[in-house]
Amino acid sequence: MSHKFKFSIIMAIAVLFFLSTGAFAAAPAKMAGKVFIYDNGNGIARIHTYMAPFKAAANTSHVIELKDKLVLVDMQFVEAFAKEFRAYVDSLGKPVDRIYLSHEHPDHWFGSIAFQDAKVYALEGVIGFVKKIGPAIIKKKGKPAAIPNFAGTVKLGTEKIGGLTFEFSQFQNSESGNALVIALPELKTLIVQDLIYSNCHLYMGHDSFNVWISTLEKLKAQYKDYEWFLGGHGEPATTTAVIDNNIVYLNEANKAFDMAGGDLNKIKEYLFKRFPDLKAQFFVPFSVGIALKKPNQHK
Ligand SMILES: [Zn+2]
Numbered sequence: 001m002s003h004k005f006k007f008s009i010i011m012a013i014a015v016l017f018f019l020s021t022g023a024f025a026a027a028p029a030k031m032a033g034k035v036f037i038y039d040n041g042n043g044i045a046r047i048h049t050y051m052a053p054f055k056a057a058a059n060t061s062h063v064i065e066l067k068d069k070l071v072l073v074d075m076q077f078v079e080a081f082a083k084e085f086r087a088y089v090d091s092l093g094k095p096v097d098r099i100y101l102s103h104e105h106p107d108h109w110f111g112s113i114a115f116q117d118a119k120v121y122a123l124e125g126v127i128g129f130v131k132k133i134g135p136a137i138i139k140k141k142g143k144p145a146a147i148p149n150f151a152g153t154v155k156l157g158t159e160k161i162g163g164l165t166f167e168f169s170q171f172q173n174s175e176s177g178n179a180l181v182i183a184l185p186e187l188k189t190l191i192v193q194d195l196i197y198s199n200c201h202l203y204m205g206h207d208s209f210n211v212w213i214s215t216l217e218k219l220k221a222q223y224k225d226y227e228w229f230l231g232g233h234g235e236p237a238t239t240t241a242v243i244d245n246n247i248v249y250l251n252e253a254n255k256a257f258d259m260a261g262g263d264l265n266k267i268k269e270y271l272f273k274r275f276p277d278l279k280a281q282f283f284v285p286f287s288v289g290i291a292l293k294k295p296n297q298h299k
Contacts, residue, residue: 031084031088032052032053032080032081032084033050033051033052033053033081033084033085034050034051034053034235035048035049035050035051035088036048036049036051036235036236037049038187038189038228038236040187040188040227040228042186042187044066044067044162044163044164044186044187045064045065045066045162045163045164045184045186045187046065047062047063047064047065047184047187047189047228047230048062048063048065048088048092049061049062049063049230049236050062050063050076050081050084050085050088051234051235052076052077052078052081054200054234054279054280056077056078056081057077057107057200057233057280057282057283058198058200058233058234058235058279058280059074059076059077059078059081059107059108059232059233060074060193060230060231060232060233060234061073061074061075061076061085061111062074062191062230063088063089063092064164064184065092065094066094066097066161066162066163066164067162067163068094068095068162069094069095069096069097069162070089070092070094070095070096070097071097071098071099071100071161071162071166072089072096072098072099072100072115072118073099073100073101073102073182073191073193073230074099074100074101074102074108074109074193074232075099075101075108075109075110075111075112075114075115075120075148076107076108076110076111076114077106077107077108077110077111078110078111078143079110079111079113079114079143079144079145081111082110082111082112082113082114082115083114085111085114086114086115096115096117096118097119097161097162098118098119098120098121098151099112099115099118099119099120099121099148100120100121100122100154100180100182101120101121101122101126101130101148101180102122102179102180102191102193102194102232103123103126103175103176103177103178103179103180103193103194104125104126104129104130104133104176104177104178105176105194105203106134106137106138106141106145108193108194108232109130109134109145109147109148110138110141110143110144110145110146111145112145112146112147112148112149113144113145113146115148115149116146116149117149118149119149119151119152120148120149120150120151121150121151121152121153121154122148122150122153122154122180123153123154123170123178123179123180124153125172125177125178126178126180127150127153129177129178130147130148130150131147131150134147135147154168154180155168156168156169156170164184164186164187165184165185165186166182166183166184167182167183167184167185168180168181168182169181169183171195171215171218172211173206173208173211173296174195174206174208174211174212174215174216175194175195175202175203175206175212176194176206177206179193179194179195179215180193181193181195181219183223183226187228188225188226188227188228189226189227189228189229189230190219190223190226190228190229190230191230192219192229192230192231192232193230193231193232194231194232194233195212195215195216195219195231195232195246196216196229196231196232196237196242196243196246197231197232197233197234197246197249197280198229198231198233198234198235198236198237198242199234199235199277199278199279200233200234200278200279200280200283201249201271201275201278201279201280201281201283201284202246202249202250202253202283202287203283203286203287204253204283204284204287204288204290204291205286205287205288205290205291206291206296207291207294207295207296207297207298208296208297209250209253209254209257209297210254210297211297212250213247213250213251216243216246216247216250217247219243220240220243220244220247223240224240226240229242229243233280234279234280249275252270252271252274252275253267253271255270256270256271256274257291257298258298262292264285264288264289264292267284267288268284268285268288271284272284
């Protein structure tokens with residue numbers, strides 16, 4: 001049985017559960033976000049991906065459902081979606097063992113307001129950044145948020161949790177200063193978060209496109225036989241084509257920056273014309289504005 005076929009069966013089962021009012025009653029029958037469930041039949045774990053609506057940047061959070069506990073990745077941005085994700089997590093009826101925060105950007109940890117009772121782990125640089133700058137970011141944005149309940153740093157390398165192998169690696173100065181990538185070899189799943197965007201424009205505020213491209217080339221070579229790629233924005237993808245798409249985008253963004261001479265509108269026009277079908281267009285003016293103010297690569 002192909003993994004795609006198994007995936008669709010699981011999706012159908014999930015829909016039936018949500019239509020009933022039985023064991024899964026804690027999850028709202030009609031959600032604003034979308035849930036994708038992946039199970040390759042290995043019997044150890046399955047993965048639930050909660051995605052906020054595209055108009056809210058399609059932020060993703062994941063649940064790795066083990067036999068008797070849950071491991072989560074990222075906590076949403078907007079309070080309403082964080083709460084909806086929390087209700088979904090609770091509907092699974094298993095305790096949250098821990099949460100991994102993938103990187104320092106607030107759209108992945110503001111929603112920790114709904115997860116203050118859970119232990120959060122992240123890379124050292126991420127914890128340092130969020131503890132130091134986080135309170136000012138919360139004040140500036142003026143939205144409901146909380147500093148995550150950090151319990152410790154992620155130890156890079158391989159770890160078994162609930163019988164499942166987790167491989168943790170770190171990539172720096174790509175989409176953000178620090179990024180955690182989690183590979184789950186038994187599930188052929190790569191949790192990449194914001195190093196890849198799926199069917200969305202990219203956040204370019206870190207302005208480190210060339211390093212980001214080489215990070216993506218490494219990931220593509222290392223995980224070419226994987227079947228489930230989870231980015232931080234947009235739907236799950238089944239092949240490394242999603243990585244190729246991000247490389248193409250970053251090469252085009254390099255061209256746009258080189259020809260625009262610091263003119264945000266020129267960069268925006270170029271990228272909107274080149275990628276008319278990509279969603280979350282607001283990422284472009286927002287993040288290019290940040291990159292132009294604090295250039296890193298395009299000085
Ligand atoms: Zn993000």
